Amino acid sequence: MKNISWDNYKIAYQVAIDGSLSQAGKSLNINHATVLRRINQLETALEVKLFFRHQRGYKLTDAGAILLAELPSLITRFSKLEHQLQNVESKISGELRISTISSYSSQLAPALKAFRDIYPAIRITLLSTDDIVPLESGAAHVSLRVGPKPNGTDLIVKQLTRFKTSYYASAEYVKAFGLPTTDSTLNDHHWILPTPDKYRIPFVRHIVDNIDKDRIVFQSSHFPDVSQAVIEGMGIGPIGEHQAQRYPSLVQVTLNSPESEEAMWFVYHKDSKHSARVKCFYEFLLKRLESLTALETR
Template sequence: MTNISWDDYKIAYQVAIDGSLSQAGKSLNINHTTVLRRINQLETALEIKLFFRHQRGYKVTDAGKILLAELPELIARFSKLEYQLQNVESNISGELRISTISSYSSQLAPALKAFRDIYPAIRIKVLSTDDIVSLESGAAHVSLRAGPKPNGADLIVKELTRFKTHYYASKEYVKEFGKPSTNSSFNEHYWVLPTAEKYRIPFVRHVVDNIDQNRIVFQSNHFPDVNQAVIEGMGIGPMGEHQAKLYPSLVKIPLNSPKSEEAMWFVYHKDAKHSARVKCFYEFLHARLKRLQNNN
């Protein structure tokens, strides 16, 4: 058997999925004549037919069915190998993929700008989502997660900082409506809160249990929306202390609600433990957050 290009296998796999040379060419962004040449080349090298040719396209033979069944796992293993090799590096360059909770992604921008000022060869991609992104797949190099400490046998987890959440209102709101002095006075005010699936959070539950539902004038399942409604003066609502400090127009509202403090975790897969990008990003972010806390 002559040497076979790995790309020939991938091209054959795409033909098996798409069922035609032209569609596979579009999927791979190559000319369909190139697809045909590579398929013929692979079949000649293997000395076996992978496809039946007919007017409606290409249909896999029994050998083609084996290719279709086995190749996805091989592709995944090669992708993991590439990911591991790319993360054993000495220079700080290339793409750094970061997944983070949606309520924090916009606040991350100043830190990312400062990081790139130090390492201008870095290209950053942020995946903003409240879902957990698989780190083993390589979809992200780093995940910034809030809440309980993440667990996983193949994960390396480091605590970055802790965030406190309080209730705030705009100065304009306080000027017009004042501040609630007791729980019984909550119904004299307007509230902006997260939607019902967040009611299990103790500091949200405390307010919900003490107000009529018609006093909630704005709700969103997205905390940044709630924060913006507070900033605009729609009512009293929760916001992270670290974010509220960016808006001098906000007034902290003491509610005697349960203490809210959660950790922010820096998470990466053990395969990335030798990644210079990941290591430098952690050291930079940890130092920056510590400096900001010391200045407050």
């Protein structure tokens, strides 16, 4: 078996995706010359051409097309192997990759800081996205998801907590404009709402269906932006009740909109069931949520 660097395969794969040495170099954060040298090394070792070189970039040969088709599954398997090997650690250390929805990631920062205070050898990578990160790929060890219970034959799913979202206005706004009393008075107010891709959410849909669109003075696809606009007094908008409790000047607005209670789930792949990092992170989050709930009920 020829002694070929695994990195050379990954570099060739990036060139196949990007179509040029310079773009692949940017994607991999290495220089153009290094990419060229590694491609030449790989083709020499394999005794086969992977690319046709021409003015428009690098095009795949038949062998290159096989590389492009087969390498993603190999990368996933190597990531899984790395993950399994790391799971046998006795010391709580190493990287912990966490995916969560973008609207929650900023609120997670205090908890992550407290977690690292307890386990300083942990290195955290946070993937903030509204897309579902496939845990079997190894891209994340843990996913914190909101909404219906996730399903998947290879997933382990545990409920962390439930939280509600209500409509709020700042005391400054209420002093200037008052509060809506019925659906017929909703058009008398300024509204802070998420962008139309979130209109399917029932408690958002109710407001959108009962107001003129020009009453929406601020929109964002990012819920923390919506919350901040409400806190600043721009209008009435949705904020999670757990977050609103941090701002005593906010006034909860009673509306006829549907209930908006959702569950947060702690999700990980079955290959991580023996991971000390995942286990400790789950137990830490549970204890932290329990302590926060106890404080709120005092």
